[in-house]
Amino acid sequence: MLTTTYVERRQRLETYFDRTASDTWAQLTSTAPVSKIRATVRAGRDQMREILVSWLPGSLASKRILDAGCGTGALAVIAAHRGANVVAVDVAASLVSVAGERAPIDPAPGTIEFRVGDMLDPAHGAYDHIVAMDSLIHYPRDEIMTALSSLTARCRGSIVFTFAPKTPLLTLMHTVGLLFPRSDRAPAIEPVSEAFLRKSVASDPRMAGWKIGRTTRVVSGFYTSQAMELVRS
Ligand SMILES: C[S@@+](CC[C@H](N)C(=O)[O-])C[C@H]1O[C@@H](n2cnc3c(N)ncnc32)[C@H](O)[C@@H]1O
Numbered sequence: 001m002l003t004t005t006y007v008e009r010r011q012r013l014e015t016y017f018d019r020t021a022s023d024t025w026a027q028l029t030s031t032a033p034v035s036k037i038r039a040t041v042r043a044g045r046d047q048m049r050e051i052l053v054s055w056l057p058g059s060l061a062s063k064r065i066l067d068a069g070c071g072t073g074a075l076a077v078i079a080a081h082r083g084a085n086v087v088a089v090d091v092a093a094s095l096v097s098v099a100g101e102r103a104p105i106d107p108a109p110g111t112i113e114f115r116v117g118d119m120l121d122p123a124h125g126a127y128d129h130i131v132a133m134d135s136l137i138h139y140p141r142d143e144i145m146t147a148l149s150s151l152t153a154r155c156r157g158s159i160v161f162t163f164a165p166k167t168p169l170l171t172l173m174h175t176v177g178l179l180f181p182r183s184d185r186a187p188a189i190e191p192v193s194e195a196f197l198r199k200s201v202a203s204d205p206r207m208a209g210w211k212i213g214r215t216t217r218v219v220s221g222f223y224t225s226q227a228m229e230l231v232r233s
Helices: 004-020 022-028 036-054 074-081 093-102 141-152 168-176 194-203
Strands: 064-068 085-090 111-116 127-132 155-163 210-220 223-232
Touching (some): 004 022, 004 093, 004 141, 022 093, 036 074, 036 210, 036 223, 085 093, 127 141, 141 155, 141 194, 194 210, 194 223
Parallel strands (some): 064 127, 127 155
Antiparallel strands (some): 155 223, 210 223
């Protein structure tokens, strides 16, 4: 069940990614020149995308993948090229539109279906694997657990996602918000400790049958994010 906190945060993120920072995100996720700071973010995000994709099975032929919070769709395209049938969902219609323009018309051997909506909507169906790259980082830790439990209920295989690791320096940086100018600053990133996620996955009854697999942190200039894998226990 979606909480008021989740719905309010999702609405703020929709406003931010769909309007305030839509062009910024389209540029950051393209090959267009960006500032040195944003180039570090782009490099870190490229590295993170590679890690997440490498944690999926080698062959994705005919696998159903949910790209939860797909943004401009880079990860969906890679998965489809590896044979997956991808449903790529984002609440920001303008980014989904950019994703549709950038994706190849025929991403064979796989397919991509872009949808505008909530990544947690059960109407999206069930999947072999779910990927959520940097789409949970703006939710408070309890909402992250609610989101993960909602996704596990619809996943046969593994879930790979990222979170903003909680360190004193990062907490300060996120609070001050150095990545974007004040005018288009994102809703706050919500750092969460790995220890909290480990404890929650082990003890939350909604996560029964799941355990944490691999985890890796990526630090690249102003980008810090940690990949984590949820697998069947
Ligand atoms: C930081 S961007 C990352 C986009 C993409 N995964 C990537 O790595 O390029 C976060 C994305 O998550 C989307 N998002 C956040 N909450 C969402 C929700 N509840 N349902 C669908 N999309 C959501 C935002 O609109 C935004 O496009």
